[in-house]
Amino acid sequence: MxxxxxxxxxxxxxxxxxxxxxxxxxxxxxxxxxxxxxxxxxxxxxxxxxxxxxxxxxxxxxxxxxxxxxxxxxxxxxxxxxxxxxxxxxxxxxxxxxxxxxxxxxxxxxxxxxxxxxxxxxxxxxxxxxxxxxxxxxxxxxxxxxxxxxxxxxxxxxxxxxxxxxxxxxxxxxxxxxxxxxxxxxxxxxxxxxxxxxxxxxPLKRGRHSGFTVPTYGSGVTEGTYIRNLGCYWAASDYWDLRLTGDVESARGFLLKPYLRYAKAGRTNGSVGGSYQSSFGLKPTGWDIAANHWQELRPDLKVRGQAQFASRLSFVHGTTRGNDPTRLQSSLRSSFSLDKNWDQKSLNLSVSESSPTGKPVRPTTSLSFRLPSRPLFAPPQRRRTGGMPDFGASRNTDKRLWYQSILLGYNGSLRDQKQSTGTRQDIVNQFNGSSQQTAGGWFHFGPQGSYSETWFRQTGKGFDRQNAYNVGVQANTTLYGLFRTRIGRLQDVRHVMTPSVSFSQAGPRNASRSASFGLSNILQARTEHEDKTQKFDLLFVNLSSAYNFKAKTRPWSDINASVRVPANKVNVDGNLTYDLYRPVVQTFRRPWLKTASLNTSINLTGERSASTETFAGAFSSAQNVGSTGFGGSGSYGSDRFDENFDRIKGPWSVSLSHRYSVGRVKPDTSFSTSSHVVSALNRFDLDSLTGLFGLSNPVTAKWRVEHAFNYDVRRKTIVSHSFNFHRSLHCWELYFRWTPTGFNKGIYFRINIIAIPEIKIEQQRSSN
Missing domain, CATH: 2.60.450.10 (Lipopolysaccharide (LPS) transport protein A like domain)
Incomplete structure (x- = not known):
């Protein structure tokens, strides 16, 4: 109508x-x-x-x-x-x-x-x-x-x-x-x-979205002039996405790098990726594939696996950008495992393979079973009569008999593995026992122990067995001292002291016997003001040492003392090390101070006014598409530079730290400084800073600055020093970094569209 x-x-x-x-x-x-x-x-x-x-x-x-x-x-x-x-x-x-x-x-x-x-x-x-x-x-x-x-x-x-x-x-x-x-x-x-x-x-929606990746360019001795990370990212759905990028290197050719991820919350997730390289004449020069998968078949049954294949291991090393060469993998690894859990017990079956050449080798297979520690004599449960609880039973469930605190556990495994000289099969059985006891309501002690038996058969050596044990006991108590002060708001001061001692012995192979000692002290205070009571910690002091019964020289270890003064904005930590022996002759003597260190930090943040804008640039919420997170805030590109300095909770923040340590090698010598470093990290927007002095700042408005400084006082050298500048230019933003000294000495400049950070002009020049 x-x-x-x-x-x-x-x-x-x-x-x-x-x-x-x-x-x-x-x-x-x-x-x-x-x-x-x-x-x-x-x-x-x-x-x-x-x-x-x-x-x-x-x-x-x-x-x-x-x-x-x-x-x-x-x-x-x-x-x-x-x-x-x-x-x-x-x-x-x-x-x-x-x-x-x-x-x-x-x-x-x-x-x-x-x-x-x-x-x-x-x-x-x-x-x-x-x-x-x-x-x-x-x-x-x-x-x-x-x-x-x-x-x-x-x-x-x-x-x-x-x-x-x-x-x-x-x-x-x-x-x-x-x-x-x-x-x-x-x-x-x-x-x-x-x-x-x-x-x-x-993209017109927040979170993961499709688009182009942010390419990088440069030159190197091995690869020549290059353009990397050129491609696109496709967020196909909430359950999977695809990244397809490539590199072009004047000395090597083309490198194609696809990467697929999939996930369903709580049920499955995984990824498949790899790379394929060819010369400019399209002749293949190498490839590799890597995949991993995790899936929950049932709430108590899970599988996971990973696989890696390559034309050769050196190709994987050559296409691993930005990693420390000393940490590059030494072999191609693949594995599969199945985990079954029921009633706190677990069963695991795993198969793994490690090939240094990329050729198939005999995998290592293992089957393990774990029975977690549980009471040997469980406390009686309240019986039910005709579907109703027995209300005539005792209601005191907290008071247990001493033997009801004895816990026993078991771990067992079977393993078949290939070694350089042949194969080896193992059967391992390990039993664990522990107990926590209290005497008189104030003295706590807990004996514990384990015993393992290993049966194995090895190529060329036949059948053999090994056993090992480890027993020990630890004890502690807590003492309280209360001082009534009644000085102003301060009403009470409490001293909490916890002495502890432990003993352990292991054998027969790699036999050891040792004891350790500790003393923990906490100083607390209680204040009252206008019918409001507050309790807080004033001081923490801890002492520790140990004694090795098997050591022929220096059985006593150093005495370590730590002091910490907790505060909301200021933190003070101190550490002292005392030696109990004379140098060279190693004879026992009264403790002498060997090393000392003091760490102090101050963290201040200005309060944000209602008109202060949130500090967040276009790159501040960037999420690398190679991560495992799904559905969060992020973009499809990954920034090459960490620019989290934009995330300032107030108009300014100041962080100062001071680290100072001294040491000496003999009790009759003077201390020498081993470390003395002063650091500062200051973040602020110039508008608020000049406003504190009542100055008009049309030039500095909307500028945000971060200053980081690290100075080695002992060596009288600047370890690192950098300035970061950021300014919003309406729909654009400008970022400039200047590092006058240090390993990353140089400058970096970028101006980009805030909504489309891929559209940018950037330039970097550094000593590296």
């Missing part, structure tokens, strides 16, 4: 009233068209309702506004226009055609929209998604979630009179809450074309 306004409310009544029945038949029975305007007419011959001046028409979740709206009741076609000035409609009533729905707003010079098919066309139209603006000579609405643009543009700059940049597109397809596919893209910066792309995928 059609509902119009009361005739008395109209400046000019409709030409024909009441409205004909054909109008109500043109729409579904349960839906209604609401409309209002300064003048309403109805052409019976054309079956067209004409709304003129402040025209508003609502249908379902759609609202159409314009200077004039025409509605054909037979075809259900809407036409909206902005009338020429000659018509005589007041300027404030001659609205620009605007189509609104629950997903957004479309504006244009002329609109046509079908209520029946939900399709339409807009001339000289524009719309906004998130922070981006789309414009086009013609916009075509395919459905509620799809919009096509012919000859248009895209930008995140919200200054239409002076765009800082825009992307000119030949065609574009916008999928709401997903992405925009742009074709024939030309990027303009201040009206100057800077580059062209045949297509570009623009």
């Amino acid at each position: 059609v509902a119009g306004p009361d005739v008395s409310a109209q400046t000019s009544p409709p030409a024909a009233t009441p409205l004909p029945d054909t109008l109500s038949a043109a729409v579904e029975e349960e839906e209604t068209v609401f409309y209002t305007s300064d003048r309403i007419t109805y052409d019976i011959g054309d079956s067209t309702l004409v709304l003129t001046g402040n025209a508003v028409l609502k249908y379902d979740n759609i609202t159409l506004k314009a200077g004039e709206v025409r509605f054909n009741t037979l075809t259900e076609m809407l036409t909206a226009d902005r009338l020429p000035d000659s018509v005589g409609v007041a300027p404030e009533a001659n609205l620009e055609p605007t189509l609104e729905d629950s997903e957004g707003t479309l504006v244009g010079a002329r609109m046509q929209y079908s209520l029946k098919t939900r399709r339409g066309r807009i001339l000289d139209g524009r719309t906004q998604y998130e922070e981006g603006f789309f414009e086009g000579r013609q916009l075509r609405i395919e459905n509620e979630n799809s919009l096509h643009i012919h000859i248009g543009s895209y930008t995140t700059c919200d200054r239409p009179e002076h765009r800082h940049y825009w992307l000119k597109v030949g065609k574009a397809k916008i999928l709401r809450d997903d992405k925009a596919i742009l074709k024939n893209v030309t990027a303009y910066v201040y009206g100057v074309p800077v580059f062209y792309l045949p297509f570009y995928i623009l």
Whole structure:
């Protein structure tokens, strides 16, 4: 049906009233068209309702506004226009055609929209998604979630009179809450074309999204001039994604690197990746494949596996970028395991293979069973009679007999493995026992022990056995001292002292016997003010040492003392080491101070005002697509530089640290400084800093600065020193890093679009 306004409310009544029945038949029975305007007419011959001046028409979740709206009741076609000035409609009533729905707003010079098919066309139209603006000579609405643009543009700059940049597109397809596919893209910066792309995928949703990766370039001795990480990332769904990148190296050729991830929360996850290298003549020079998989078949049954294959191990080393060469893997490894758990018991079957040459070798197979420690004499459970608890049983479940605290556990395994001289099969049985006892309610002690038996058969040696044991006991107690001070707010000071001692012995192979001693001290305070009580720690002091019964010389180890003063913004830690022996002759004597160290740190953060903007640049939330996290905030590129300094919780923060340590080799010699380092990390925005002094700062507004400094006082050298500068330039951002000294001495400059960080200009020069 059609509902119009009361005739008395109209400046000019409709030409024909009441409205004909054909109008109500043109729409579904349960839906209604609401409309209002300064003048309403109805052409019976054309079956067209004409709304003129402040025209508003609502249908379902759609609202159409314009200077004039025409509605054909037979075809259900809407036409909206902005009338020429000659018509005589007041300027404030001659609205620009605007189509609104629950997903957004479309504006244009002329609109046509079908209520029946939900399709339409807009001339000289524009719309906004998130922070981006789309414009086009013609916009075509395919459905509620799809919009096509012919000859248009895209930008995140919200200054239409002076765009800082825009992307000119030949065609574009916008999928709401997903992405925009742009074709024939030309990027303009201040009206100057800077580059062209045949297509570009623009994400319109947060989290993982498809797009191009951020390439890097440079040169090296082995690879020559190169461009790396050139490709794209496809977030296909919430369950899997694909990254396809490649490197071009003048000395080696092409390197293709696909990487696929998949995951389903709590059930399965894994990845498959690899690389393929060829010369510029397309002759293959190497390849490798790596995969891993984890899956929960049932809540108590899980499988996991990994595999790695390569044409040769040296190829894997040559394509591992940025790793420490000393930590490169020495072989290709593959493994598979199955884990079964039930009633706190576990069974594990695993098969693994390690090949230094890449050729198949005999895998190592193992089967292990674990029975966790449990009471040897479990406390009695409350019985149930006829489905009801026995309320006559004792309710004191906390008080247990001493033997009910005895715990026993078992671990067993079978293993078949290949060695350099043959094969070896092992059967290992290990039993563990422990108990925690309390005497008199204040003295705690716990004996523990383990025994293992290994049966093995080895090529050329036949059958043999080995056994090993380890027994020990540890004891401790806690003593309290309370001092009533009643000084100001300070009411009480409590001293908590915990002495402890332990003894252990192992054998028969690698026999050992030792004892260790410790004394923990905590000084606490309680204050009262305005009926509020607070308790906090004042000081921690710990002492420890040990005695080795098997040592022929220096059985006593050094006495270590640590002191810590906890505070909210200031931390003080000290460590002292005392030697109990004379140098050279190694005879026992009274303790003498051998080393001492003091670490002090101060951390201050300014309070953020309501107007202070959040410090977060375009790269501050970047997530490497190679990580295992899914669904979080992130981008499809990975920044080469760590720029987390943007994440400042206040307008400024100051972090100062001081590390000082001394030592000596003889008790009668003076101390020498072994380490003395001063560090500082200061982060602030210049606007707040100059505001503290009441200065006007039009130049420094919106600048954020980080200063890091590390100075070795002993060597009188600057270990590291850097300045980081960041400034928001409306829809762009500028980042500049200057490292005047240290290993990374040099500069790095970048200016990029905040919404599209891939569009950037960057330059780096360093001593490396």
